Amino acid sequence: MSTPLSSSVYSQLVGLFTGVLLLSSVLIVWRRSLTAQIRLLALQGLALAALVTVLAISETSAELLAVSGLVLVLKAIVLPGVLWRAVASDRVPREETPLINTTTALIALSLLTMLAFLVSRPLVALGSGPAIAAVPVGVALVLFGFLVLATRRHAVSQLIGFLVLDNGVAAVAFLTAGGVPLVVELGVSLDVLLVVLILQVLTSRIRTEYGDADLADLTELRD
């Protein structure tokens, strides 16, 4: 295989960017302030785009390079930007109290990481190479996303959890199969963008109705 990257540099770069993916999602759970979480989400999108670029260069695939550009624009700039606008118009304090305290959540993260490594063993056994070995990180991201979705009450935090989950799914797809066809990628990206836009509108409606975007308030049916 003639690749422009030497195998050690390739494995280092894959390790570095998957490391940033994992670290940023841990920090998202750690930090309380929404603005910090959104910044970390943008960092995560950046790391994902860089990971796809590394994969594209190692496989010398122009299509994958185009996808990496798409990932960069969507996940590192547009989606965090949309969330940023949702938070910027918020006048209430941007700190939130999750359902479980941060210490417990962080311990849960380490357990989830172990779980991710255990459940993705059949996947890792399928091939060799740094990209396949990093698949558990993608699975861990999916699990972290679910954790954030399940334990946060603020609507924007839940969106962040959803996007972490989506980043995890995308990371697994890129690491195992070198990405999905461009058309499918475009479709999925558009889907995610629409979901986030709709949820952002919904969030601002909730806020104008209740003065806050805390989903715990949505316990009664109203006409």
Added chain:
Amino acid sequence: MNAAAAVLAICQVVVLVVLSPLLVGLMRQVRARLEGRVGAGIGQPWRDLRKLLAKEPLQADGTSWLSVAAPVVLLVSSLLVCALMPLLGTVTFTRLPDDLFVVVSVLLLGTVAVALLGLDAGTAFGGMGSSRHMTIAALVEPTVLVSVYALSIPVGSSVLSRIVEARLQDPARIAAPASLLALLALTVAVVAETGRLPVDNPATHLELTMVHEAMVLESSGRDLAWLELGSWLRLGALLGLLSSLLVPWGIATHVSVAALLVATVALTVKLAAVGALLAAVEVSLAKVRLFRVPELLAGSFVLAFLAVTASYLVVQV
């Protein structure tokens, strides 16, 4: 091997005893300048030590032999840590290498001595400080062990000197994600262990927040001097370990006069840089509430844990 290791250990102890008070002085001075104060100069901790050493220690009524023994135990354990750690060189005793578990247990010996000292006088502040100190220590130990364990996986040895040597030979290891995560976790642990901001503020005697100061409140004279020097030595040794792991260049792999001189200069520069950086970061930090300290330490534990999983990831490839 053993003679060379003994020479190295003695050199490390001497250099650290000289440098640690200066390091504390430098950190205080950097803080003072950044806060717009003139500061007392970097020699002030040395002048304090000289003053305290000339004074007679007074014991409170009802204290036991612990009040006399604990400062000495802390000082001896700190000196032992300085002798063992790879600060100037990586030559080790054949029978007593600077194994991770040896170093951590020696550190704990000093921690427990200070905690007992705080309890001994039976005052409210001392007990409060000891209880907080032990809580933090119990939360820090797993992080230290797990993060150094993560660093030891690629090397295949838990001896700190071997880890530093391996990093010196293969600098690409330092930038590996597992190593960076582990170093980050270790930094948080060291900051908590040495009682710096944001876990403990070494500059206040505010009764509700102090941890270390509360325990040494009853000590005076020579005893206080030993306690202060012991805790400064711990700070110097742990920051020295961090800088050896992060920038291993300049450390001596064999014992000769030239190598030791280069290593001493390198250590001085590294300690000054790390200390100044830490002090500069501290200016912008507020002390976190005691109830949020477990959160911080759990975070650093998770980072260390991720570092371990990531090292296995790299080992598999």
